[in-house]
Amino acid sequence: MSDEVRFSLTVDGTSHEVTARWSESLLTVLRDRLGVRGPKTGCAHGRCGACAVRADLGDGDPHVLCACLVPAATAAGGTVETIASIGGPDGELSDVQEAFLAEGAVQCGICTAGFVTAATELLESNPEPTRTEIEEALYGNLCRCTGYGRIVAAVETAARTRRGEAR
Numbered sequence: 001m002s003d004e005v006r007f008s009l010t011v012d013g014t015s016h017e018v019t020a021r022w023s024e025s026l027l028t029v030l031r032d033r034l035g036v037r038g039p040k041t042g043c044a045h046g047r048c049g050a051c052a053v054r055a056d057l058g059d060g061d062p063h064v065l066c067a068c069l070v071p072a073a074t075a076a077g078g079t080v081e082t083i084a085s086i087g088g089p090d091g092e093l094s095d096v097q098e099a100f101l102a103e104g105a106v107q108c109g110i111c112t113a114g115f116v117t118a119a120t121e122l123l124e125s126n127p128e129p130t131r132t133e134i135e136e137a138l139y140g141n142l143c144r145c146t147g148y149g150r151i152v153a154a155v156e157t158a159a160r161t162r163r164g165e166a167r
């Protein structure tokens with residue numbers, strides 16, 4: 001019996017028909033089968049957040065998850081938004097991305113899509129997070145380069161910008 005499964009998956013607004021092995025992760029399907037390279041491969045074990053995407057796996061409740069932990073077939077019929085869905089349609093940076101650049105919160109960049117994805121979800125549900133709430137929201141994301149202070153400062157800056165407050 002074949003261990004492959006065929007299913008549809010919408011990624012960043014584009015519908016795909018995917019054939020993948022049952023054991024393949026959503027991250028592998030995105031990067032290696034569909035060429036969607038925004039989510040990064042870090043630990044591949046759910047510990048670094050580099051692969052974070054926002055996904056609706058069919059329950060109508062989109063949320064941020066680690067694509068390396070999700071068997072791709074469980075996303076059948078679902079929708080995935082990667083970092084490509086966060087900026088504007090012509091590549092404009094989002095306010096969160098702008099804040100990361102302004103605060104020097106990006107160095108090698110392998111962690112950045114995951115942090116921006118998690119931070120964006122936080123600010124959509126909580127426009128005025130405390131520093132503790134920011135740290136808790138980013139708890140599943142690791143950065144080896146910047147130190148976390150600049151990243152937390154970037155999220156605070158983005159939150160102030162969203163609220164129309166001066167930086």
Ligand code: FES
Binds near residue numbers: 066
């Ligand atoms: S690559 Fe998925 S959490 Fe590290």
Ligand code: FES
Binds near residue numbers: 109146
């Ligand atoms: S910028 Fe390099 S790991 Fe975060």
